[in-house]
Amino acid sequence: MTDDRLKPVLDRIDDEMPAAQERLMEFLRIQSISTDPEYKGDTRRAAEWLAKDIEGLGLDEAGLRDTPGHPMVVGHGGPDGGAHLLFYGHYDVQPVDPLNLWDRDPFDPAIEETENGPVIRGRGASDDKGQLMTFVEACRAWVAVHGALPCRLTFFFEGEEESGSPSLIPFLEANREELQADVALICDTGMAAPGVPSIATQLRGMLKDEFTLHGPKLDLHSGHYGGPALNPLREISKIVASFHDETGRVAVEGFYEGVEEVPAELLAQWEDIGIDESAYLGHAGMSVAHGEAGYSALVQQWARPTLEINGMWGGYTGVGSKTVIPAEAHCKLTCRLVGQQDPAALRRAVRAHVEARLPQDASVEWKGELDGAPAAVFDTTRPEFTGAREALTEEWERDAVFTAMGGSIPVAGYFRQVLGMESMLIGFASEDDRIHSPNEKYDVAAFHRGTRSWARILAALSK
Incomplete structure (x- = not known):
């Protein structure tokens, strides 16, 4: 994919990665545990931090929307008349118990060296603050280089995903018209295998x-x-x-x-992923x-x-x-x-x-x-899927794959049921990120290349 707009954006992302990592660290320090009433104030503070951060992207509007629970963060910006994308992520995190199994304070994030490369260690690093910020940082680079977002964007961030999303459906129903877009982009997912860029197109x-x-x-x-x-x-x-x-x-x-x-x-795409079935089963103590x-x-x-x-x-x-x-x-x-x-x-x-x-x-x-x-099966013949797959393939230098997920991500179904909108699930988490567990991490390479990937996807989908 050759796009004259894209190269300077990618260069900007590379140059600004240390600053992007520091912004993520600041976000990770906020204890936004949505399920525990003790952290209600911190959860709101995370929403306020996020709303202020995306204001800097030149949005028409960005701010908190109160709900009976934790607030939503909604922002709109970018030129009218072309593609309109909705990006979803969640800023709340899981509780940290048992605390004694953490190697460091879960809300004192740091970059640590491991045998597989540097990682960002801390609660929410992968699920979902790090994933969410890959998209925000890609947009920040676009605005810094070109003075505007590449297309019309709606940012939609939830603060109750880890506590059952009780406010989500009422909010979608009450704001159905405002949240309409051509397609939703959901970052709360991962890659099928290390280094294999993936778009989840089926959810059980x-x-x-x-x-x-x-x-x-x-x-x-x-x-x-x-x-x-x-x-x-x-x-x-x-x-x-x-x-x-x-x-x-x-x-x-x-x-x-x-x-x-x-x-x-x-099926051929799945077989090309290179997943080791014996290792997968052996991880759970099974041989067949x-x-x-x-x-x-x-x-x-x-x-x-x-x-x-x-x-x-x-x-x-x-x-x-x-x-x-x-x-x-x-x-x-x-x-x-x-x-x-x-x-x-x-x-x-x-x-x-x-x-x-x-x-x-x-x-x-x-x-x-x-x-x-019901299960969610998305229409991969849509041009958005083709464009995103090509963009991921170019960034990761191997064919991106359409995958499925054994679990469920309810928001994708809600977008279809309430908003009548298809979703693409694209994320860069790894199987070993220890989400919901002590010592959660996000690979520094995933944060960097994930940001570059979103920049490429935005270039592809904004044409």
């Missing part, structure tokens, strides 16, 4: 459910009723075992409706993949649906023994969804599967309507 959805299997009307003495009594723990174990067949395939009728195979071209037969661990994680049992309990679980047949047993489960799977239809199918297997004298109670969200 989520379905949660919980049920209680009721049997006898009270706990029973196993000496008096052992044998003739219905044991809810035994029956719930049979039901749970029936969720999968011997190949690991989910045996719930209709479960795979809306699931498609990975296209050959996309235990999921759906016939699919690699990567495809199982990114592109196949799951039904997982997250908890099962009942009866006496205290110290010692109690000879009891419990009156009830409990199960929590979640499904990861892909493709066009419908959470509501899937919930009905899972519940029907359970209810069809209840023995006489047993009943089931479901715990309300828990969370359910």
Whole structure:
């Protein structure tokens, strides 16, 4: 990608990297732990710092927007008439516990040398302050060199991502028109493997459910009723075992409706990433993949649906023994969804599967309507995806890949549901960044090349 506007911007980023790192350090020192009321003032201070920082980009407006929780930071700027991009990140961070496992004060960030190169160590370095600032610094370089942003930009920063985003949907709904853009750019993600630039284009959805299997009307003495009594723990174990067949395939009728195979071209990109499946499994103490037969661990994680049992309990679980047949047993489960799977239809199918297997004298109670969200699959034929991929390829000197994510980033779904807007998820975090854990870090190279990458993407998308 040759663009006469771009080279001086990249040179500016290189020259100003020490100053950019110091700005990030200042941001990281603010203890914006959104989930703990003790840090409410600090979280607001982080929002104020960020709003003031982006004011320097020559925006038409930038400031805090109060919510029932922590404030949003919103800014608008750049020329009208061309592309309009919305950039999203979050300025809040996870709690630091357990503090004794940190090698330094988590809010006293520093650059440390490691065997893999220098890293920025501190809470929020990767998730998400460092990632967020790569975009801000790219914009700062554009304004310094050219006197203006390359296209119309909306900056949208949240302060509750790490505490469930309770204010996000109401804010999107109340400000739907103001937040409209051609596409959203989301930085809260990472690279598929070291040095492999990635655009996440698929996110698995989520379905949660919980049920209680009721049997006898009270706990029973196993000496008096052992044998003739219905044991809810035994029956719930049979039901749970029936969720999968011997190949690991989910045996719930209709479960795979809306699931498609990975296209050959996309699968080829994934195979070229160079992920070591043995190392991935070995990290968790496993030697083989235990999921759906016939699919690699990567495809199982990114592109196949799951039904997982997250908890099962009942009866006496205290110290010692109690000879009891419990009156009830409990199960929590979640499904990861892909493709066009419908959470509501899937919930009905899972519940029907359970209810069809209840023995006489047993009943089931479901715990309300828990969370359910469809998978997000983005349209990679859009020119924004092509331009961003070419820009990343040029910066990292290897083909960028369209990837998927085994987890969910809810904001991407909310942008689609509320704003009708597609998203591109581009970030430069590494698998070993220890996000949410002690000793979180962000590679200095990721911060530097991530900033250069956003400059290239802005050049591509602003044409």
